[in-house]
Amino acid sequence: MGHRHRRQALLHRARGRRIGVPRRLGRLPQRPPQARPHPPLLVISDGGAGLISACELVLGCSLRQRCLIHKCRNVTSKVSRHDLAEFKKEFWEIFDTTELGLPPGQRLVETVQRRIDAFAAKGEKTYPAAVKSLLTDRSSLTSYLRFPVEHHKRIRHSNFIERTFGETRRRVKVIGRFPGEASCVSLAFAVLDRAATGWRGFTTTPAALRQLEGMRRDLLNPVSADVIQPAPQDHEPPAEAA
Structure with a gap:
């Protein structure tokens, strides 16, 4: 087989290769609960399919944040050089929450998700490939907004x-x-x-610690509905006959 044919065969095999989670990850030994390390509250990753699948398999209880710097590079790579600066500026304005005055949580996440919708509607006709890249795995772009505000700029990448x-x-x-x-x-x-x-830049206040402990309790140790027992009701004694 000539060099050109060998190269074509290797390219064919590489393109047909399936990227996923190694099988041995599914056969990890199960440790007793007291010996297992606490999973993290947040996992920050790029768009690699294998890494995302591994996080979902091994750290399914943890939140996953897509690195915004990697996402910005992926999106702006599909924009012409003439519009690149303005497009990048508008991208980062989506995640600028300093003027909103909203506390971390679901409401802030929904507000930024609406900004993503508005940005996508504006650029869909001009740069459909860039908008498609932005909307891919969009739910992981705002996971960091559930954490303390002073941590946002450090944990979104x-x-x-x-x-x-x-x-x-x-x-x-x-x-x-x-x-x-x-x-x-x-x-x-x-x-x-x-x-x-x-590492510097993580300001931890008592309020932030309480918030993180609450998130750890809700995400990693949720209270099952079967465990909650209804409170006993006080029955009034029957009225005596006159």
């Missing part, structure tokens, strides 16, 4: 964790090859743990 990729690659070059999966995971967590000590 994945820049925090992406800065650690370079440090991880630098350490991997020194090692060359990992002896096993455990050593690879240990290195990744060590880099993240060290980077987390220097």
Whole structure:
């Protein structure tokens, strides 16, 4: 087989490859409840189908936020250079909630979702591909609006964790090859743990802590309706006959 035919065969196999969750993720050992780590309240991801499927499988109780910086790049890549600056400005104005004066929660999420609808209606005829990219997985664009306001600008993108990729690659070059999966995971967590000590920008107030605890209770430990027992009703004693 010639070089050109081998290349066509490889391209054909690559295009037909199915991207999804590895099978072993579905066979993770089940730990007892007291030994399981607490899942995070929020998972920030890009648009990778495999990562999204893994989050839904393993962290189904957690909220998922689509990185707005990645989404902005995906949307504006389908816009002409002449309209790029104005289009990008209007995109970020969708998520500017400083003047709304609404507390975090469902009402704020619905308000921003209406802004997305208005933005899509305005640019649908001019840039249909960009609007289609914006509306894809749109529910994950506003998950961060349920969290404390002082955290919004930090948790709506994945820049925090992406800065650690370079440090991880630098350490991997020194090692060359990992002896096993455990050593690879240990290195990744060590880099993240060290980077987390220097993160800035998260202002945690007592009100924010109470809000996060309430979200953790509602999302990760919901009270089942079967557990709630109706309160005993006080029956009035029968009236005595005169």
